[in-house]
Amino acid sequence: MRTHRIDRPADLDVVRESYDRVADSYADMVVTTGIGDIRRHPWLKASIDAFADSVGGLGPVLDVGCGPGTVTAYLAERGLDVSGVDLSPRMIENARRLHPECRFDVASATELDLAEASLGGVLGWWSLFNLPREILPQVLGMFARALKPGGHLIAATHVGDEDLERTEAYGVASVSWTTHQWRPEQLVDLIEKAGLHPVAELRLPADEHVGPGVVVMAKRLG
Numbered sequence: 001m002r003t004h005r006i007d008r009p010a011d012l013d014v015v016r017e018s019y020d021r022v023a024d025s026y027a028d029m030v031v032t033t034g035i036g037d038i039r040r041h042p043w044l045k046a047s048i049d050a051f052a053d054s055v056g057g058l059g060p061v062l063d064v065g066c067g068p069g070t071v072t073a074y075l076a077e078r079g080l081d082v083s084g085v086d087l088s089p090r091m092i093e094n095a096r097r098l099h100p101e102c103r104f105d106v107a108s109a110t111e112l113d114l115a116e117a118s119l120g121g122v123l124g125w126w127s128l129f130n131l132p133r134e135i136l137p138q139v140l141g142m143f144a145r146a147l148k149p150g151g152h153l154i155a156a157t158h159v160g161d162e163d164l165e166r167t168e169a170y171g172v173a174s175v176s177w178t179t180h181q182w183r184p185e186q187l188v189d190l191i192e193k194a195g196l197h198p199v200a201e202l203r204l205p206a207d208e209h210v211g212p213g214v215v216v217m218a219k220r221l222g
C-alpha cells in the first residue's frame with residue numbers, strides 16, 4: 001500500500017484531454033521545426049548532458065511528462081536505462097511511433113507508484129507546470145523518495161508569478177489548462193523541502209518562442 005498518497009488535481013481530466021488535442025501538432029512541431037528539441041538549444045542540451053553524466057550507471061531513469069519522447073530517446077541513445085510516462089495517451093502514441101526502441105506508459109505524475117530508492121534519475125522536463133501549487137510539493141517529495149542516494153532530479157519550468165489560463169497552444173485553439181509559473185527561488189525552496197540538495201540552476205530569458213524559464217538539478221544525498 002502506498003503510504004504517501006498524492007492529491008488528485010481537480011483539473012486532471014481536462015488537462016489530459018487538452019494535451020491529447022495538441023499531441024499531434026506538438027510532435028509535428030518538434031520533428032519539423034526542432035522547437036522543443038534539446039539538440040537545437042545548446043544550454044538545454046548541456047543541462048541534459050550534465051544530468052546524463054551524473055546519473056549514468058546509477059539505475060533506471062524516469063522521464064515524467066515525456067510528451068513525444070524526444071528527451072527520453074536522447075537519453076536512451078546516450079546509453080541510459082530510461083523510460084517515459086505521460087498523462088496524455090495521444091502523446092504516448094506519438095512517442096511510441098517516433099521512438100519504438102524506447103518504453104513509454106500512460107500515467108499521471110500524481111498517480112505513479114514508485115518504490116523507495118529505486119531510480120538513478122527522474123525528469124520533470126517542462127511537464128510540472130500544470131500541477132496545482134499545493135500538489136507540486138507532493139510530487140517532488142515522491143521524486144525525492146524514489147531516488148537512490150546520489151540520484152538526481154532535473155526539472156525545467158516556466159518562470160513568473162502568474163497562473164496563466166491557456167485556451168490555445170501549439171496552434172490548437174481548444175485547450176484548457178493553467179500554467180503555474182514559479183520563481184526560481186521558490187522552485188529551489190520546494191525541491192530542498194522535498195529533501196533534495198540543489199546542485200545547479202540555469203536561468204533562461206524569454207526568446208521568440210517561449211517566456212523565461214529555469215532548469216534546476218538536485219541530488220539525493222546519502
Ligand SMILES: C[S@@+](CC[C@H](N)C(=O)[O-])C[C@H]1O[C@@H](n2cnc3c(N)ncnc32)[C@H](O)[C@@H]1O
Binds near residue numbers: 065091108
Ligand atoms: C510542454 S509538454 C513537454 C513534453 C516533453 N517533456 C518535452 O520536453 O517535449 C508537457 C507535457 O507534460 C504532460 N503532463 C501534464 N500534466 C501531467 C501530469 N500530471 N502527469 C504526467 N504528465 C503530465 C503533458 O501531457 C505534456 O506531454
